[in-house]
Structure formats: structure tokens, C-alpha cells
Amino acid sequence: MSTASATKQAIKGGEFLIRDTAAAEIFIPEEFNEEQRMIMQQCRDFLSKEVWPRLDEIDSMKDPKLMPSILDKAGELGLLGTSVPQELGGFGMDFNTTMLVAEVIGAGHSVAVALSAHTGIGTLPILYYGNDDQKKKYIPKLATGEWKAAYCLTEPDSGSDANSGKTKAVLSSDGKHYIINGQKMWITNGGFADVYVVFAKIDNDKNLTAFIVEKSFGGITMNEEEKKMGIKGSSTRQIFFNDCKVPVENMLSERENGFKIAVNILNIGRIKLGIAALGGSKHTTSIATRYANERKQFGTSISSFGAIKHKIAEMATRIFASESAHYRAGQNIDDAYHAFVAAGTDSSKARLKALEEFAIECAILKVHGSEVLDFTVDEGVQIYGGMGFSAEGPMDRAYRDARINRIFEGTNEINRLLTVDMLLKRAMKGSLDLMTPAMGVQKELLAIPDFGAAEEEGVFVKEKKVLANLKKAGLMVAGSAVQKFMMKLSEQQEILMNLADMMIEVYVAESTLLRVEKIIGQKSEKAAELQKEMALIYLHQAVAKAAAAGREAISAFAEGDEQRLLLMGLKRFTKIDAYNLKDARRKVADYVIEKGEYPF
Amino acid sequence: MSTASATKQAIKGGEFLIRDTAAAEIFIPEEFNEEQRMIMQQCRDFLSKEVWPRLDEIDSMKDPKLMPSILDKAGELGLLGTSVPQELGGFGMDFNTTMLVAEVIGAGHSVAVALSAHTGIGTLPILYYGNDDQKKKYIPKLATGEWKAAYCLTEPDSGSDANSGKTKAVLSSDGKHYIINGQKMWITNGGFADVYVVFAKIDNDKNLTAFIVEKSFGGITMNEEEKKMGIKGSSTRQIFFNDCKVPVENMLSERENGFKIAVNILNIGRIKLGIAALGGSKHTTSIATRYANERKQFGTSISSFGAIKHKIAEMATRIFASESAHYRAGQNIDDAYHAFVAAGTDSSKARLKALEEFAIECAILKVHGSEVLDFTVDEGVQIYGGMGFSAEGPMDRAYRDARINRIFEGTNEINRLLTVDMLLKRAMKGSLDLMTPAMGVQKELLAIPDFGAAEEEGVFVKEKKVLANLKKAGLMVAGSAVQKFMMKLSEQQEILMNLADMMIEVYVAESTLLRVEKIIGQKSEKAAELQKEMALIYLHQAVAKAAAAGREAISAFAEGDEQRLLLMGLKRFTKIDAYNLKDARRKVADYVIEKGEYPF
Ligand SMILES: Cc1cc2nc3c(=O)[nH]c(=O)nc-3n(C[C@H](O)[C@H](O)[C@H](O)COP(=O)(O)OP(=O)(O)OC[C@H]3O[C@@H](n4cnc5c(N)ncnc54)[C@H](O)[C@@H]3O)c2cc1C
Ligand SMILES: Cc1cc2nc3c(=O)[nH]c(=O)nc-3n(C[C@H](O)[C@H](O)[C@H](O)COP(=O)(O)OP(=O)(O)OC[C@H]3O[C@@H](n4cnc5c(N)ncnc54)[C@H](O)[C@@H]3O)c2cc1C
Known part of the structure; x- marks a missing residue:
């Protein structure tokens, strides 16, 4: 499924600012092939069958087994293993194909969040930083959805300042376990996850260390589901670790390497969040346009009014523009990956290095995608008029669910600051002239x-x-x-x-x-x-x-x-x-x- | 309490575009007197005591008597009779003082909406267009809150195009009643109102006629409470009129004068909505600023970050600016009223004429106030970070409640169109050069x-x-x-x-x-x-x-x-x-x- 070409000139992250790129150098969504289009259709079918008819049920949270069962279905369809190599039970798709999946699923409201937390921040730390044993033990089960994953970084006093967490890990006297104590907050999939990637500080370390924690290890309790503005069907919990015993072999990567893991994983999450937001934006635009066609006032469809046309055109334009940037960056990441692999880097490391290379673009796209979504749902509500404010129309949910995207995976303020910070750092290091x-x-x-x-x-x-x-x-x-x-x-x-x-x-x-x-x-x-x-x-x-x-x-x-x-x-x-x-x-x-x- | 001065030069609505106004000519909020400040404090006390501690309870709608009972309390404090002349049981305050009340109460979430619907679109049609008998019968009870009022204009197929309603009124064979049949939608206070101002078309009239309808007349049924994005504690109902018998003497003003009434009443509603939105904006800014002072990340209060300061300053600036315009217009309306009264116009007509004169400003302020509020709550959420998305923090409600303001009292699109339309019409008629x-x-x-x-x-x-x-x-x-x-x-x-x-x-x-x-x-x-x-x-x-x-x-x-x-x-x-x-x-x-x- 690779669209990469070995002859392409290596493009550096952030270089767009100082380099003239030729049209031929970028990948465009029009170039997705038949197979990729079929995958998109599968995702759409999944939403039409399993998700859209049950949005109220999902958001009601009455049946706590509903969301995990929907993830199971997604697993059966292979949607949870897109990023996982075949030898670990997945499909080893190109990054840009996984972007495509994220885009379509992005219109799935709470399910989109649960699914992307599982496949992204839940699974990827193990996939990219785990050793062979860890990967073999966890990844195949995560790729099918037999086990569900969550990512425990944020704490009550540690949000944007992620490295300031207070959760502690102490080696047991027999040297076999780390004993984790602390409190995590806002943990997506927290209510039903089997595996948690937990960030904690060993002793008085300055930096975090990451651990793979199974629910079955014990010492894990949680508060009730958080009541939220939106994505109400997505489980969000406060999680307490009370002498939770984690076998030493479950440390992920090295001691004090956790902050780097956290940052790099969030980084992937950012571009995925951006493209998922565009999936939501497209869906919203379609719904709003249909409503504008149906709704008559002053003897005509409101879609005939210039004021409404303006909105629809702006929605479409911003989506189209943002999409162009997302898949361009996605392909850059794929190309860089292939180049690293060709140069002998191992696959996981190559993925990470490729993503790190385009971290500036990922931050940009997180901001842009989420802001396009906010614009789109806001205009969607407005096009619906009074019905936009009704909890029985589609725009209320779209509006509330959208709002999280400017907050998580690094607030848009943090991502804007990062964009410039990373650019300047590269300039100072001389890697970008x-x-x-x-x-x-x-x-x-x-x-x-x-x-x-x-x-x-x-x-x-x-x-x-x-x-x-x-x-x-x-x-x-x-x-x-x-x-x-x-x-x-x-x-x-x-x-x-x-x-x-x-x-x-x-x-x-x-x-x-x-x-x-x-x-x-x-x-x-x-x-x-x-x-x-x-x-x-x-x-x-x-x-x-x-x-x-x-x-x-x-x-x-x-x-x-x-x-x-x-x-x-x-x-x-x-x-x-x-x-x-x-x-x-x-x-x-x-x-x-x-x-x-x-x-x- | 009048701040008007007979010597002021008469200012025309819309004239701001072509006239240099002197600072001395405008009223500024700094000039509110002691009595007015006391009234503000009373309103604040009312919110602190009756509303803010019970926001969840109010929004839950578990006790359908809660909102009417809060309105009763407001009535006891005199808050429902601010616009009503003393001889009809009210306080006959200046328009700008009623604006002040609306501003403070504007921070009352669902209560603000219920209260303003009652005192505004519910009461004012009768106050300004009723004959003496009608006024005597209804206004004193409305001014104390003994009776609650609602305004029934919108229908499923008639929203922005308000004059296109299908609700019919037919004279009974004995000529004593109008028989009303039809369906109204989105009726605020619908669930508990005793009196409805209902717009319907008599026979095949082109234009609406307004009627005062008591619930006790019979023939009125309603759907369940609408489920909404926000202002969940405000009753919003679909109302059905099935052979509802309205005594002929309950026609308001003249046959086919209903559309004009509707427009003029909405017009007053607009500037009141704008100032209420600013009350909400101030409250939100205060809460967000306190949070920014308390919340620490990276070892410091987030209020010390330039990005947060930018938000707080923008919030304050837009509120300050919008407020300046609101009370300027409010005073213009007061001055025009006094001028009309001095010239012999009766008080109700003078109020209406004064408001009509400044209809352009009212439309402008509706748009501006509601957009300042949306900006403020959006930044409020963002300042709160993850907690902004929590239904247990204050920003979730602020964000959801705010969104209605760009939709009702004429959508902001309609009000923008009206702003220019009215200006040009006045230019064509020669009343504005x-x-x-x-x-x-x-x-x-x-x-x-x-x-x-x-x-x-x-x-x-x-x-x-x-x-x-x-x-x-x-x-x-x-x-x-x-x-x-x-x-x-x-x-x-x-x-x-x-x-x-x-x-x-x-x-x-x-x-x-x-x-x-x-x-x-x-x-x-x-x-x-x-x-x-x-x-x-x-x-x-x-x-x-x-x-x-x-x-x-x-x-x-x-x-x-x-x-x-x-x-x-x-x-x-x-x-x-x-x-x-x-x-x-x-x-x-x-x-x-x-x-x-x-x-x-
Ligand atoms: C529904 C939901 C799901 C989530 N899921 C997960 C999850 O699965 N796992 C997980 O670990 N976390 C999760 N989070 C947490 C999320 O990542 C954090 O909420 C986010 O990082 C912001 O942190 P905070 O809430 O502490 O806000 P804060 O960091 O307190 O930020 C508050 C405000 O200050 C600003 N700010 C902070 N620092 C700076 C600075 N240096 N300069 C300028 N401005 C600054 C922010 O931009 C924001 O406007 C979730 C959150 C929510 C609401
Ligand atoms: C919570 C709530 C409370 C309400 N309370 C009351 C009440 O107490 N009494 C009452 O009578 N009504 C009430 N309303 C109704 C409210 O006034 C209408 O919703 C509003 O006027 C918009 O009408 P609509 O919903 O039919 O939208 P539509 O008129 O269908 O508008 C849909 C979209 O088309 C746009 N549009 C429409 N016409 C044009 C045009 N000519 N040119 C350009 N754009 C146009 C609008 O701006 C909007 O974006 C309430 C509504 C809500 C949601």
C-alpha cells in the first residue's frame, strides 16, 4: 500500500518555511488508491451500523459494556490494528492510511475518542518503546481489542506541565516490583481498560518513567465517570494507584525516559487528532448542508441565502485546506520512515524518528484541525437556528463534543508555543537554516x-x-x-x-x-x-x-x-x-x- | 431616577454614522447613581442567594415548581416590575435602570432567560399595546409575578420568517370569541405561564394579530420540555392551541397589527439581550480570572503567562467596549422617551417610539453583546483547560447557556441584515441623510x-x-x-x-x-x-x-x-x-x- 518513492528528496520538518516545495513532491488525498478507498468505506459502514444509530445510547453511559463492545466490533473489523505490524497481529498500514482511518472514524463522536485513545496513546507507547517481550505480550491483544488500553499522564496538579507529576514508583525490597502510588486524572477509557501506560517518577527522579500496568495487578481504584460537556459516552476517570505492584520487566524503555515517550506519543496523537477533527467537520458540513436544503423560510430553502452560502463555503474551504496539509505531512512522515528503514533503522525507531522530524507540522495540524472543527460545528449550530440548540438535533452533540479538541493532546496554546519553540530550537541547533x-x-x-x-x-x-x-x-x-x-x-x-x-x-x-x-x-x-x-x-x-x-x-x-x-x-x-x-x-x-x- | 436632560439635542437612531457625537452627550455607566447601584446590589444578592447555589437543581428540572418559585421571589423583590409604571403596580424605572437590572440578572443562567422572557416579551406587549382594561387586568399581576407570561410567536415552519405563521384565529358565530388553532414552538416559560401573548392570523389575513391568552381559557396542550444544549432550567415547550376560545376583548391592539408588535417587542428584547449577555460575560471573566490566579502549572499561576493575560485583557476590553455602547443607546432611548412625552405623546407610545427610533442600535447591540459573550465563555473554557470541559466546573454551563443568544431574538444573521436594511430604509425615506x-x-x-x-x-x-x-x-x-x-x-x-x-x-x-x-x-x-x-x-x-x-x-x-x-x-x-x-x-x-x- 506504500505510496512512498525512494527517489524523493528528503524533506525536513519545519523546512516548509524556507523551502519551495513542488506540487509533485506532496501527496494529495486525490491519490488514495482503491484499497485505501475500500478501507474508508469499511470505516463508514462501521459508523453507519454500529455508531450513528446509537449515539444517544452511547452517550447515556447506561450500559458500561456498550463502549467496550463497540471497540470489540472495531477490533473484529481490523480497525484497532491499522498501525500494528503484521507480525504483531495488525495490518502494518502506512501512516497516511492510518490517518485515513482516523479521519473517517473522527465522525464517530465518543467512539472516535475511545478508539483513538486505545489505538494511539494507549497502544503506541508499547509498540514504539516496548522491548520484544512486552510487544509480544501486549500488542497482539491490543490490536484485536481483546485488551483495551488507556494512557495515564495527567494528574490534578500536572496537566500542561506534564513532567511535574507526583505519582511515585519505588522499587520493592526484593527488587521484583515497582510499587506505584499516586493519582491520575482525566483518563480516557479509564473505566474499562485492561492495560494502562502509567507515567510516574522513580524515587526523586527529575523525569518521568513509563510503566505498563495491567488492571489485574491490583492496587487500582477509580472515581465515578467524570461528568463532561461532551463526548459523554467516552469513559473518563480519575484513577488512584495504591501500592500497585508492577513487575520490573514492565518498565517501558528506560528510567527517566518517560517524559520523552509522553511527548513523542502525544506528538503522533496531534496529527491524528487534527485529521479526526476534519472527519467530524466533513460530517457536520454534510448534515448542515442537507438541513439548509430542507429548511424553508421566506418561501425558499435557507441554502439559497447568501449568508448561508457563505458559511457552507467557508466550512468546505477550511476543511479542504486543512486536509491538504494533513495528508501532505502524513506522507512526509511515511517517506521519512521509509528512508530511515532503508538506512537500517529498525521499524519502531524509524516510525518515531519520522514522527519526531515532523513534530512542528503535527503541532500545527492539531491546532488547525481542531479550530476548523470548532468553526464548523459553530456554523452548523447557527445554520440549524433554534434546532441547533435542541438536544434532539445533531448539532448540539457535535458542538459539545468538538470542544475538547482544543484542550487535550496539549492545549492549542501549548501547541502554538511549541510550534515556534521547536522551529527556533532547530534553527539554533543548525538542523534548520x-x-x-x-x-x-x-x-x-x-x-x-x-x-x-x-x-x-x-x-x-x-x-x-x-x-x-x-x-x-x-x-x-x-x-x-x-x-x-x-x-x-x-x-x-x-x-x-x-x-x-x-x-x-x-x-x-x-x-x-x-x-x-x-x-x-x-x-x-x-x-x-x-x-x-x-x-x-x-x-x-x-x-x-x-x-x-x-x-x-x-x-x-x-x-x-x-x-x-x-x-x-x-x-x-x-x-x-x-x-x-x-x-x-x-x-x-x-x-x-x-x-x-x-x-x- | 431620571438622568435625562431636557436641554440635550435630540439624537436620531442610526445617526452615529454621520454625526460627530460629543463625549458630554453620552451617558456612561460610571454615572449611575447611588440608588441605581443599590438596585444592582439587590440583584446580585438575589443571584447569590436564590440562583447561584442552585444552578444544578434548576437545570435538572426535577421540580417544575422551582423556576416559578424563583420568579416569585424575584417578584417579591420588585425585579419583575422594573419597567412597569407605578400606577400599574411597578417601579416605572428609566430604561437604562432596567438595563442595569437586566445586566446583573444576565449572570443568572436559566433564571435570567425565564425572568427576561417574563418581563420582556411576555409583559411588554400588553404594557405597550394593551388598552386600559387589558393593562389593568394583566399588568399588576405580571409585575408582581402572581401571573407568569410567555410569548408565542415561533412555529415549526415559521422562525426567522415570523410573519409566515399558520396559527389561525376565527371569530366564533356569536362574535364573542376568537377560536385559535395552531402550533407554537420553542416557547420560553411555556410550561408554567398563566398568560400567553399569542400571534395568529385571523381568517386569511396577510399579517399576524396578537392576542392575550390565559391558560385558563382551555384548549391549550403542550409537549414535554424540550431537551436543549443549555439553559436547561428554562422551560421551553411546544404549545398546541386546539379550539382555544379567546374573548374578543383580548385582541391586542388592532387586527393585523401583530407583526408590528412582534417586531417592536423583539427590538426591545434585543438591547436587553445584549446587556444581559454582558452581565454573563463579566461573571465569566471574574470566575475565569480567579481560576487563572489559583491554577498553578510550571511552578506559577497560569495568570502570569502572556497567553492567559491576552485572553483576560481581551475579555475585559470587549465587555467594556460593548457596555459603553449599550448604556449610550439606553440613555438615548430614555432621552427620546422624555422628549416624546414632553411633546404630548402618551407614555406607552412614547416608549415604543423611542425604542423604534433606536432599532438599528438595538440590532447592533444584540449581535455585539451575544458575540462578546460567546468569545468570553469560549476563552473561559480554555483558561480552565480540562476542567473547562467538566460538567462540575462552571465553564461548561456558561459555554452551553451562552450559545442560545446568537439564535433567539432574531438570529445574528437576521440582525446584521436588519442593521443595514433599516439604515438604508431611513436614508431612502429621508429621515437620515x-x-x-x-x-x-x-x-x-x-x-x-x-x-x-x-x-x-x-x-x-x-x-x-x-x-x-x-x-x-x-x-x-x-x-x-x-x-x-x-x-x-x-x-x-x-x-x-x-x-x-x-x-x-x-x-x-x-x-x-x-x-x-x-x-x-x-x-x-x-x-x-x-x-x-x-x-x-x-x-x-x-x-x-x-x-x-x-x-x-x-x-x-x-x-x-x-x-x-x-x-x-x-x-x-x-x-x-x-x-x-x-x-x-x-x-x-x-x-x-x-x-x-x-x-x-
Ligand atoms: C475529556 C478529557 C480526556 C482526557 N484524556 C486524557 C488521557 O486519556 N490521558 C491523560 O493523561 N490526560 C488526558 N486528559 C488531560 C488533558 O491532556 C489535559 O486536560 C490537558 O493537557 C490540559 O491540562 P490541564 O487540564 O491541567 O490544564 P492546564 O495545564 O491547567 O491549563 C490551563 C490553561 O493554562 C494554559 N497554560 C498552561 N500552561 C501554560 C503555559 N506554559 N503557557 C501558556 N499557557 C499555559 C493552558 O493552555 C490552558 O489554557 C484528558 C482531558 C479531558 C478533559
Ligand atoms: C431555547 C429557545 C427559546 C426560544 N424562546 C422563544 C419564545 O419564547 N417565543 C418565541 O416565539 N420563539 C422562541 N424561540 C424561537 C427563536 O426565536 C427562533 O429559534 C429564531 O427566531 C430562529 O428561528 P428558527 O429556529 O426557525 O431558525 P430559521 O429561521 O430556520 O433559521 C435557520 C438559519 O437560517 C438563517 N436564515 C433564516 N432566514 C434567513 C434569511 N432571510 N437570510 C439569511 N439567513 C436566514 C438563520 O439566520 C439561521 O442561521 C426560542 C428558541 C429557542 C431555541
Whole structure:
């Protein structure tokens, strides 16, 4: 099922900011093959049969066995073993195929959360960090769903600051067990999991260590199910470890390596969360569009009103754009994995290294995907009017369930901060040369603007110029901020947020343009007419957002002449010709409305 | 309690767009007197005693008598009779004092909705349109809460299109009753109301007629309580009228006058909804700030992080700005009322005429207040992190309850459309001269920019220039759009939305500047330091929003040279000097954090 090609040039994480990527280099969802489309259909069938008809029942939590039984069904269908190699009882799919599964299942509300916690943060620590014995013992059972998994990192006093947990592990006097004591919180699947990956500190260690803990080890008690705003059918528990005896052989990886595990696993979770959010967004858009077609006011379907078309087009556009970025990054991760394996790295390590390489993109996509979802469900409610507020319509659940995504797997604030932090760290370590292009931009700033010679011909020539400038804007603002604050930049979170917004918009806008360019190359300009409109709509908004963020940042750190120079540069680098976005949106919306669902 | 002054120049609704208002002309919340502050305190005491400790109980709806009994308590305290003249058993407060009550009670979740439905859309149709007999019969009982009221306009097929209802009223053969048949939906207080204001069509009338219907008339049945996303403690019912016999003397106002009543009453409801939303926003900001002070991560209160300060400052700023606009409009309404009464209009009619005069502002404030609330609760959830998603923390309810406000009293889409529609209608009728200043702007566009002579001295001199320009931008875009589409502008809802956004920002930004200018005049620049920062923060964002909206609109209707000219004009009219908003926000946030609550 591999779509990787050994001839591809190795692409580095974060490099998008300083590198011109060619359309041919990126994978686009249009390229998914028949087999992958069949897997998507299977996932859809699973939702239609097992999940969507029972959403109320699932959320009622009346039958605590319901969710595990649905996971069992998913296991039977092979949905829990997508990331697991065949020799461990799974399907060893490419990363991007597992993304596809996550996307479709993402429309499964509480089930999506339970399933992804099991296959992601529950299973992957063992898969990627376990030794052979651990993998053999746990992974096959997790891949089928015979055992269910949960991930115990958060504590009452340790959330965003994950490494500050107080849960303790102490070696027993006979040296055979670690005795774990402490309290974990917000544990998804906590109520029914058989296996917990638990993070604790051995003695007075500075860093966490990870353990594989079976429920059957004893010493585990829990509070009632948390009452939550949404994903009410997803089990969330507070878990207490009281002298829980964990055999020493159940330590995962090495002592004090837990924080790294936690971070890397969350990292995978982030891009998966992003794509799952897009699955939810597509489903919501489809439902809302159908309602808009059916609902009549003032003698006509409300989908005929410009205000509603605007919403539908924005929903579709943001999904399309975000999706472009997700599968682009997914393929990068796959390609990097194959390259590492080809170079002799073992498979698990290669996966991890590939994911770590694209950690910046994962953080970006977590933020972007979850925010697209929030936008979509909010407009979904609004399109439904009063019925959007009814617990008997679909939008209430969509709205409440969506809200968690900006909070878990690292809040969006933490992920924005991380985006910039990781970029700058790579620049400092020299693994990503931001300096040279940033200095280039500084020079260009002082030079007389080059208004170019004759225009080149081709798709998106103008737009790519805009994009190249947008990157310059990002580099310019980031470079100047770094120069100004040096090591103290971390105290300027507002500026870091501005920078993150610029990076996010660059990455998503570029991915969208490249996707459409590639479709046009493969088919024709005509065949990608609406996709082109979406790319333009997105680009215009990306430029506006980045310009606003840049302006805020510059005003916050530069004064006098420097400020004037930077603001002028920003203006130059965020220039974009006016475009009739209203007409573009109407075209896009009309098609979505005609199809009665998200059609791209 | 009147704060009106007979010498004030009569101000027209919508005129803010074309008129320079002086700070002295507007009322500011800082001017509320001792008596009014005592009333606020009473309302707060009521919430602290009767509502906040019982939010779960109220929302559970286990005891259907609980909400009516809380309304009874409110009645005993006089909170239900604020708008009712003394001779009818109320307190005859100024409009702005009733706004103050609505604001504080606005933090009462479901109780706020029940109370405002009773005193507003339930009581006011009778108070303002009833004849003497009707008023004498119903108002005193409603003012004490002995009887509870509901308002039955919406039907399954008639929501935004309120005049399309199918409920029928037919005169009985003896001419003594109207027999009402039909189905109403989403009726707040439906479950326990004694009196319903019901809108129905007599025979085959084009327009609705309003009736006062007592539950005791019979022929009224209802469905179970609607299950809703939020305000779960507020009774919401579907109500069926089956040969409900209403005495002819219970027709309200005249036949076919119902739609007008509906519109005018909703209109009052709008500004009240806006200010109630701000009451909720203040409460939410206070709670979130306290949490941010208490919650520690990375060894420090999260309120010390720039990302959190940004949120707190934005919450406070938007509330402060919106509040400025609400009480400004409230006082305008009071002043207009007094002027009408002085000119011999009877009190009820004067109230209505005053409110109708400021219908544009009411629509603006409904949109703005509800959107400030949504922003505030969303950030409130985010500040709480995982606890924001817990049904046991305060933010879950705040988030769910808030969402209705963009839907009822006319959706925000409908209110945005109305804002522009009403403005243009007044311009066409000649009651508001938009043409002359719009033409002035057109001329200015073609002239060489006047960069002014020596700068004047004074508070906000520069900012007022910015504001004056912002008005020009609004007039320019609106004027050109009207010229372009003429009567077909209504088909260009997206452009109307852009225009509405420009109007909204002009009104709120101006109100904020004038408020702070007035505070400075009354006290000192030093005393209003933070308020000044908020005015600047708001102004900067208002300009950015208006510029973006203007650009979208222009790109959607103008081409070639015209487009270039308009875009250039827009740029000129939305120019604003860079300002360090980060530092401004930190100053504001630090104060809010220090006080541990919304302090302005
Ligand atoms: C339904 C649900 C399921 C969950 N499932 C799991 C699970 O299975 N396993 C697990 O281990 N955890 C789980 N979590 C926990 C989740 O990962 C945390 O809630 C999340 O990491 C945020 O931590 P917190 O709640 O402690 O918020 P806090 O860390 O207290 O954050 C509060 C606010 O402060 C901000 N903030 C914090 N630090 C900084 C900083 N340095 N700079 C700027 N802003 C900052 C945050 O962005 C946020 O806005 C779950 C949570 C929920 C609600
Ligand atoms: C909890 C609750 C309490 C309520 N209480 C009362 C009450 O006490 N009494 C009462 O009479 N009603 C009440 N309502 C009804 C409320 O006023 C309506 O829900 C509201 O007016 C919207 O109407 P609708 O639900 O039919 O939505 P629709 O009118 O169907 O609107 C659906 C969508 O279409 C959009 N739309 C509609 N027309 C247009 C147009 N011409 N142009 C552009 N967009 C358009 C809307 O903005 C919305 O986005 C209540 C509703 C709720 C949910």
C-alpha cells in the first residue's frame, strides 16, 4: 500500500518555511488508491451500523459494556490494528492510511475518542518503546481489542506541565516490583481498560518513567465517570494507584525516559487528532448542508441565502485546506520512515524518528484541525437556528463534543508555543537554516523593491509569489523578534502566538495551493475549478491573518525607524490582489449544496 | 431616577454614522447613581442567594415548581416590575435602570432567560399595546409575578420568517370569541405561564394579530420540555392551541397589527439581550480570572503567562467596549422617551417610539453583546483547560447557556441584515441623510488627501480622526454598494454582512472612545489609564475588522478603476498608527488579575 518513492528528496520538518516545495513532491488525498478507498468505506459502514444509530445510547453511559463492545466490533473489523505490524497481529498500514482511518472514524463522536485513545496513546507507547517481550505480550491483544488500553499522564496538579507529576514508583525490597502510588486524572477509557501506560517518577527522579500496568495487578481504584460537556459516552476517570505492584520487566524503555515517550506519543496523537477533527467537520458540513436544503423560510430553502452560502463555503474551504496539509505531512512522515528503514533503522525507531522530524507540522495540524472543527460545528449550530440548540438535533452533540479538541493532546496554546519553540530550537541547533533566509529578507527590506520582469506563465504563478512573500513576512518577523529578545523570547508569549499563527497559515495555504496545482497537473484546470477557488479563498484569508499577526508582533517589539521599516516590509510581503471572494464562495457553496454533502 | 436632560439635542437612531457625537452627550455607566447601584446590589444578592447555589437543581428540572418559585421571589423583590409604571403596580424605572437590572440578572443562567422572557416579551406587549382594561387586568399581576407570561410567536415552519405563521384565529358565530388553532414552538416559560401573548392570523389575513391568552381559557396542550444544549432550567415547550376560545376583548391592539408588535417587542428584547449577555460575560471573566490566579502549572499561576493575560485583557476590553455602547443607546432611548412625552405623546407610545427610533442600535447591540459573550465563555473554557470541559466546573454551563443568544431574538444573521436594511430604509425615506455625507466622501476620494495642519491638542484627537475616517470608510462602501445594486442589494447578503460589521465596529468603537473621554473629563487622564488602553485596543481591532469587511465588500462589487479607487480610499480611511497592543493588554490584564474579577 506504500505510496512512498525512494527517489524523493528528503524533506525536513519545519523546512516548509524556507523551502519551495513542488506540487509533485506532496501527496494529495486525490491519490488514495482503491484499497485505501475500500478501507474508508469499511470505516463508514462501521459508523453507519454500529455508531450513528446509537449515539444517544452511547452517550447515556447506561450500559458500561456498550463502549467496550463497540471497540470489540472495531477490533473484529481490523480497525484497532491499522498501525500494528503484521507480525504483531495488525495490518502494518502506512501512516497516511492510518490517518485515513482516523479521519473517517473522527465522525464517530465518543467512539472516535475511545478508539483513538486505545489505538494511539494507549497502544503506541508499547509498540514504539516496548522491548520484544512486552510487544509480544501486549500488542497482539491490543490490536484485536481483546485488551483495551488507556494512557495515564495527567494528574490534578500536572496537566500542561506534564513532567511535574507526583505519582511515585519505588522499587520493592526484593527488587521484583515497582510499587506505584499516586493519582491520575482525566483518563480516557479509564473505566474499562485492561492495560494502562502509567507515567510516574522513580524515587526523586527529575523525569518521568513509563510503566505498563495491567488492571489485574491490583492496587487500582477509580472515581465515578467524570461528568463532561461532551463526548459523554467516552469513559473518563480519575484513577488512584495504591501500592500497585508492577513487575520490573514492565518498565517501558528506560528510567527517566518517560517524559520523552509522553511527548513523542502525544506528538503522533496531534496529527491524528487534527485529521479526526476534519472527519467530524466533513460530517457536520454534510448534515448542515442537507438541513439548509430542507429548511424553508421566506418561501425558499435557507441554502439559497447568501449568508448561508457563505458559511457552507467557508466550512468546505477550511476543511479542504486543512486536509491538504494533513495528508501532505502524513506522507512526509511515511517517506521519512521509509528512508530511515532503508538506512537500517529498525521499524519502531524509524516510525518515531519520522514522527519526531515532523513534530512542528503535527503541532500545527492539531491546532488547525481542531479550530476548523470548532468553526464548523459553530456554523452548523447557527445554520440549524433554534434546532441547533435542541438536544434532539445533531448539532448540539457535535458542538459539545468538538470542544475538547482544543484542550487535550496539549492545549492549542501549548501547541502554538511549541510550534515556534521547536522551529527556533532547530534553527539554533543548525538542523534548520532559518538564519540565511532570514538575513536575506533583512537585506531585501533595505533594497529597492524588485517589481519583477515579465510574468511567468503557469498555474498559481501570482499566488506562489504571494506565498513566497508570506514566508518572507514570517521570517522577517520571527528573525527580528529573536534578535530583539534572544533567550528571553519565551517571556513574550503573545508574540510567539503571533508567530505561530503566521507559520500555521503559511503551511496550510501552501499545502492547499500545491494540492490544487497537482490536481490541475493530473487532470485539468477545468476539473479543479472549485478547488482552485477554495485555494484562493484560503490564501486570501491566510494572508490577512498573517498580516494582522505580523503587525501585532512588530508593534509589540519594535519602535521608531525599525518599526516603520518592518511594517513597510510586512505590507510589501503581505500584498495580494483583490479577488471577488463572494463569487468564489458562492461557486463552492452551490456545488456543496447541489451534492448535499461535503463533496471534495 | 431620571438622568435625562431636557436641554440635550435630540439624537436620531442610526445617526452615529454621520454625526460627530460629543463625549458630554453620552451617558456612561460610571454615572449611575447611588440608588441605581443599590438596585444592582439587590440583584446580585438575589443571584447569590436564590440562583447561584442552585444552578444544578434548576437545570435538572426535577421540580417544575422551582423556576416559578424563583420568579416569585424575584417578584417579591420588585425585579419583575422594573419597567412597569407605578400606577400599574411597578417601579416605572428609566430604561437604562432596567438595563442595569437586566445586566446583573444576565449572570443568572436559566433564571435570567425565564425572568427576561417574563418581563420582556411576555409583559411588554400588553404594557405597550394593551388598552386600559387589558393593562389593568394583566399588568399588576405580571409585575408582581402572581401571573407568569410567555410569548408565542415561533412555529415549526415559521422562525426567522415570523410573519409566515399558520396559527389561525376565527371569530366564533356569536362574535364573542376568537377560536385559535395552531402550533407554537420553542416557547420560553411555556410550561408554567398563566398568560400567553399569542400571534395568529385571523381568517386569511396577510399579517399576524396578537392576542392575550390565559391558560385558563382551555384548549391549550403542550409537549414535554424540550431537551436543549443549555439553559436547561428554562422551560421551553411546544404549545398546541386546539379550539382555544379567546374573548374578543383580548385582541391586542388592532387586527393585523401583530407583526408590528412582534417586531417592536423583539427590538426591545434585543438591547436587553445584549446587556444581559454582558452581565454573563463579566461573571465569566471574574470566575475565569480567579481560576487563572489559583491554577498553578510550571511552578506559577497560569495568570502570569502572556497567553492567559491576552485572553483576560481581551475579555475585559470587549465587555467594556460593548457596555459603553449599550448604556449610550439606553440613555438615548430614555432621552427620546422624555422628549416624546414632553411633546404630548402618551407614555406607552412614547416608549415604543423611542425604542423604534433606536432599532438599528438595538440590532447592533444584540449581535455585539451575544458575540462578546460567546468569545468570553469560549476563552473561559480554555483558561480552565480540562476542567473547562467538566460538567462540575462552571465553564461548561456558561459555554452551553451562552450559545442560545446568537439564535433567539432574531438570529445574528437576521440582525446584521436588519442593521443595514433599516439604515438604508431611513436614508431612502429621508429621515437620515446618508446621501450628503456619502457624496462628500466620494468627492474626498478624488481629491488630494489633506494631511491636515498642526495637530489639535486634547484627548483622543488622533483616535477621533481615525474614527471619523472609519465612518467615511463605512459610508464609502455602503454608498458604492447601493449605487451598484440599487434595489437588488438585498440579494447580496454577503455584502450586507460586511456593511453590518463596519457599522457595528463604528458604533462600539465610538462609544468606547467617548466613554473614556468623558471619564477623563470628569476625573483625570491618570484615573482612566486602563480604560484608555481598552479604548485603544478596541479601536485597533475595530479598524482591522472594518478594513477587512470593507475590502471583501469592495472586491465583491467593484472592478477595475473603480475597485482601485475604492480600495485606495479604504486604505486611507482605515489607516491607524501602530500601537503596542501587547503591552496595553498586559496592563489591563494585570489589573483584572490583581482584582481577581472584572473590575471596570
Ligand atoms: C475529556 C478529557 C480526556 C482526557 N484524556 C486524557 C488521557 O486519556 N490521558 C491523560 O493523561 N490526560 C488526558 N486528559 C488531560 C488533558 O491532556 C489535559 O486536560 C490537558 O493537557 C490540559 O491540562 P490541564 O487540564 O491541567 O490544564 P492546564 O495545564 O491547567 O491549563 C490551563 C490553561 O493554562 C494554559 N497554560 C498552561 N500552561 C501554560 C503555559 N506554559 N503557557 C501558556 N499557557 C499555559 C493552558 O493552555 C490552558 O489554557 C484528558 C482531558 C479531558 C478533559
Ligand atoms: C431555547 C429557545 C427559546 C426560544 N424562546 C422563544 C419564545 O419564547 N417565543 C418565541 O416565539 N420563539 C422562541 N424561540 C424561537 C427563536 O426565536 C427562533 O429559534 C429564531 O427566531 C430562529 O428561528 P428558527 O429556529 O426557525 O431558525 P430559521 O429561521 O430556520 O433559521 C435557520 C438559519 O437560517 C438563517 N436564515 C433564516 N432566514 C434567513 C434569511 N432571510 N437570510 C439569511 N439567513 C436566514 C438563520 O439566520 C439561521 O442561521 C426560542 C428558541 C429557542 C431555541
